[in-house]
Amino acid sequence: MGNLDTRFQSQGAAIPGPGLPGMATGRFGVERAVSVRDIEAAFDLRARVFRGGQRDDRDRFDDACEHYVIRGQNSGAVVGCFRVLHCADGRAVRHSYSAQSYDLxxxxxxxxxxxxxxxxxxxxxxxxxxxxxxxxxEVTRLVDDSGAAFLFGCTSFRGNDPSAFADSFALLHARHRAPAAWRIGHGEAEVLAFDTLPPMQDGARAMRGLPSLLRSYLALGGWVSDHAVIDRDLGTMHVFTGLEIAAIPPARQRLLRAVAAKV
Incomplete structure (x- = not known):
């Protein structure tokens, strides 16, 4: 999550190319990027996905993060990527990407x-x-290895027009707001408060508008902020997304670990 691209949507051998040992399916593999080549490939993919290939997407948080690449097993090409910032405790979230936009x-x-x-x-x-x-x-492995109690980040919706996702935001506000104990405050960014929106009009449209990765988090018991941040730089609107590991239903925890074990 940081920013989760809305366009996200395989059984195994080792993957070619440099990097730390990772996990693989029949067609793809994932590993931590440690070579300059792989890190640059991740940055290039980010620039194409988040910036339309027009601008570099690196920022000041990259040096503090671990970077992971998903690679085609046959081609060796990087087809996906994400980064992870390890926060030692709750106060360390002050130094996260999300803290730029939200009161954490x-x-x-x-x-x-x-x-x-x-x-x-x-x-x-x-x-x-x-x-x-x-x-x-891979994320399941990282959670288990680090003992993390929370996953968090920002989920992006394409564009800066709130009306395009009004039903989706209304759905999130009605059913998936953060529990009172984890209520996320407004930062200094431009925001769209969900309680200013009209009630949801079309449930099917609301669901279609939710990024697939966000739907995965919500299915695990995740929740979102009660507002979206208007990000003029990226041309997106994003919501803070949190997932308390202990709150994931036991059956789903077993399923995630079973998937991790198979790859």
Missing amino acids: RAFYPLEQPLLELGRFCVDPAHADADVMRLAWA
């Missing part, structure tokens, strides 16, 4: 680690369900 003081008392997922994107030419499945398997 609700997390400060937390003593366990948190993970911020960001710049999650995939090449539109490789919009394969196995890419998402493999990414979730």
Whole structure:
């Protein structure tokens, strides 16, 4: 999550190319990017997905993050990427990407680690369900290895026109607001408060408007802020998205770990 691209949507061998040992399916593999070549490939993909190839997408958070690439097993080409910021405890979220736009003081008392997922994107030419499945398997491993109590980040909706996603935002506000204990405050960014929107008019349209990755988080018990941030730089609107690991239903936790074990 950081920013989760809305266009996200495979059983195994080792993947070619440099990097740390990772996980693989029949067609794709995921690994931590450690070579200059792989990190540059991730940056290039981000520029194409988030900036239309017109501008570089690097920012000051990249040096503090681990970067992961999803690679085609046959071609070796990077088809997806994401970055992870490890926060040692709740106060460390002050240094996260999300803290630029949201007041995250609700997390400060937390003593366990948190993970911020960001710049999650995939090449539109490789919009394969196995890419998402493999990414979730790697994130599950990261959660287990780090002992993280929370995943968090920002989920992006394309464009700066709130009317395009009014029903989706109304649905999120009605059914998926953060619990009172984790209520996310407004930062200094331009915001759209969901309680100013009319009630949802079309449930089917509301669901269609939700990014597929966000639907995955919500299915695991995730929640969102009560407002969206209007990001003029990226040309998006994004909502803070949180997932408390302990709140994931046990059956879904077992399923995630089973997927991770298979790849």
